[in-house]
Amino acid sequence: MKNWLVRWGIIAGASAGLAVAASAAPAAIDGRDLTAFVDGVMDARMRQDHLAGAAVVVVADGKVIVSRGYGYADVARRVPVDPATTMFRIASVTKLFTATAAMQQAEQGKLPLTVDIGRYLDFPVRRVSNQPVTMANLLTHTAGFEEGVFGMFVHPNEARPLGAVLKATLPALVRAPGQQSAYSNHGMGLAGYLVERASGERYQDYLARHIFAPLGMTHSTAEEPVPARFAANVAKGYSFAEGTLREAPQEIVNVAPAGAISASAGDMGRFMLAQLDGGRLGAATILSPSSTADMQRCHFRADPRTGCMGYGFYEQRIAGQRAIAHGGDINYAHSELVLVPDRRIGIFVAYNSAEAEGARDDFARQLLGHLFPAPPRLADYAGPETADDYAGAYLMNRRPYSTMFAALGLGLQLSAEATDKRHLMLFDKSWRQVGPGVFAADAPGGDDTRLIFRRNAQGKVTGAMISAYPYAQSERIGWIDTMPAAAFAVAGWAIFGSLLAALGWRHRRTPGGARRAIGLLVASAGLVLAGIGCIASRLIFAPEGPYGAGYTMPPAFVAGVVLLNLAVVALVIGAVLVALGWRSFARRRHSLVVIGYIVTGGTLLALLARWQLVGFAF
Known part of the structure; x- marks a missing residue:
């Protein structure tokens, strides 16, 4: 939910750019071997980054093969993390549950995905084109909202119903729907509110009754603060300063469908198993196989060379595998859920420390890199283009445009510098050219991550994107x-x-x-x-x-x-x-x-x- 420029700066090893041959999967994943590998990765990163606690669950072929807790849920009381019962703030991974709820309502015919959402709202959303905003736009982050800063968090005694929050804080539409992907917390909040309107239930109650209960997710809630029965289970948030872990206040997400859920790693494993088995877990069904597949397939691709947006999920390429994922970040909690549907593998990791953003971004890449050999290295580009064509300044499209917070865009600029004919420097990292307008991270395993540049009909370079993060793009800007x-x-x-x-x-x-x-x-x-x-x-x-x-x-x-x-x-x-x-x-x-x-x-x-x-x- 935060620090989206940082998201671009981390080399995550992911792309759906140029085709690569799928590497062979192991005949069967050895749970003990993988657990030992995970323990090594987590123990090292916990020490390196001074992290308080973490939990990991890995599922494959319909069962849990790794379920581990690390460090502490409560440092002062020395309460260890239990993957079955310790509840982590999953932040924006909540959006996958919001998308699942929307798909349920679509299945029932109450909330069609391609109909103007204005039919179902009790307040207007001002258009900027004749094209209506649909639920499909909200779930793929293509509605056209500018970034909304005001109203994302709230003090507990100032909480209001979701509809009132959105009426007061919904950002403006700044482009026609379906043109660009630009990650929007408020857009997903609007999707959750539409679920409320269609079902007649509060968003939090809806998830509890129609997703958590059927899947047996007994340690999950979208209520904030959490109900009293869960108070002892929630991992406290921490930051590391002056050589010690300091407890942080709990953040209350004002737009609940964008990031309010607290859940145990074990419960997240159950959700992943259902997503990997056509919406089913044992005797329970939360979605039909066709709706589950529709949620996970591509619905918007900004460029043929990059990843695409599903409904809630975004596509990446990790260790040569097609993955669908969602990360979650608030100030003192970081998490990520990654599915590899073709291999029936699911990975979830969560941390309760401010300093864990890099760790959560690396974990699935390390694990899948352990399971699958790296794809062949892409050949260097030998065409007429040079890196100088792409050097310049770029500005993220996920930003405020029409309010005084637009000035924050000064801190969201990317500067690409040509270091020679075939290399660019961006985020203090080197990128080598591997195709027309395509650069790969110049690091071991970096071919999965692509820096993609776009040209207009006149051949002018107009923007760039990172293949691993198809939910945002950037626009080339002038010196002024x-x-x-x-x-x-x-x-x-x-x-x-x-x-x-x-x-x-x-x-x-x-x-x-x-x-x-x-x-x-x-x-x-x-x-x-x-x-x-x-x-x-x-x-x-x-x-x-x-x-x-x-x-x-x-x-x-x-x-x-x-x-x-x-x-x-x-x-x-x-x-x-x-x-x-x-x-x-x-x-x-x-x-x-x-x-x-x-x-x-x-x-x-x-x-x-x-x-x-x-x-x-x-």
């Missing part, structure tokens, strides 16, 4: 929208602002319009400094990080925007006074300072307006 441009504008403003402040002090007793003009310009500089300072302080010093805005609209952000708008007013009035009294300024040696400040200050404020920090885009 980059972080260096922002830094250049700030530097110019700072230089002339400092000179202007000195000039204002020197002429503080000068009578007439010149003094007033300089005073207003100096005031605008102070307002810009204060505004940027308010916003930066929230981003840097907020304990929850920049997305702590999910708890409440940050007062520092609002104050910063107000101050920047006042700076525009002061700058414009000051510039008008300068123009009206130009003769007096023209006779002064320091007129270039005044002009320089107006130009650099205006440029900076124009850039801030481009990032929605000038205006009132709340």
Whole structure:
């Protein structure tokens, strides 16, 4: 649910790009051998990353073959992790249950996948095209929503019903449905709310009755905080700082269908077994075989060379195998579920530590790499293209567009640098070209991960994507929208602002319009400094990080925007006074300072307006 740029930065060893031959599976997986391998991987990573606790379950051929707990669910009380009963926050893996619930309602004819969702909602969703948003769009993250920051988390005493949350916080649609995949927590929240509307049951109650109970998932709940009967089972969250594990407060996900479930690894094993057996587990059936297959197949592929989106699942290629997966991340819990349907293998891993994001991303790749030999290394590209064609700046499409949070896009930029004719540097890693617009991670096993570039009809490079993460793409941007441009504008403003402040002090007793003009310009500089300072302080010093805005609209952000708008007013009035009294300024040696400040200050404020920090885009 968080840190999606980090998701791109981790080399996960996955792609559905150029075809590779499927490697032969072992005749049978030796449970003892695999358990020993898993123990080695987990023990090493737990020590390396200072993790509090973790749980793993692996299923194959209709049975559980690995079920292990590591470390502690409660460090202070020394309560060990039990894979059968310790409940981990699974975060966005919740979305697979939301998608399953939606498929159940579709099976019953109550919630067709390809019908305008507006028929079932009790509040409007403003369109940006004539094409309606459907449940299929929500389940594949192709509805066209911008990223919603506000309202994702809530304090326990401020929780509201799902419908009320979505009415208050649903982000805007910024593109027509079906054009691009752009991961949306609120979009999946809307899918869960549609399940509520169609079934007449609360989302949490629906999952309990129609998925958890039939599958015997006795240690799973979507309630937050968890019911009293589970309180002793939930793994506490931790972060590692100053040489010790520190207990963290529990995060309450305000948009429950996007990430509210707490579940044991054992229960997740039961869910995987059902998904791998056509929706059945023993005598229980949660989906028909056809609906289960439909949930797992490809429904949106942004580019033929990359992975695709199923309903809830996204496709990857790991160790030469087609896998479908979903990861889950909140601040103090990380998890991942990976299925290899053709091999009837399922993997689930969960951690209760902030530092576990890399560990969870690596685990399934290590395990499947142990079971299957690596595919053949792809040959280097020998065509006319060069890496220079793709060097430049790119911006993720999973971001806020229309609100003041659009400025966070400055931190979501990717910079690709050509190091030679056939190699790019991205995320501090080397990528070698293996085809037209296709680069493979230049590391052992890296051929499963592809960096894919897109061109438009005129042959211009317009965007990029990572094959392992088909739920988001990026758009190539010009220099004006980059972080260096922002830094250049700030530097110019700072230089002339400092000179202007000195000039204002020197002429503080000068009578007439010149003094007033300089005073207003100096005031605008102070307002810009204060505004940027308010916003930066929230981003840097907020304990929850920049997305702590999910708890409440940050007062520092609002104050910063107000101050920047006042700076525009002061700058414009000051510039008008300068123009009206130009003769007096023209006779002064320091007129270039005044002009320089107006130009650099205006440029900076124009850039801030481009990032929605000038205006009132709340």
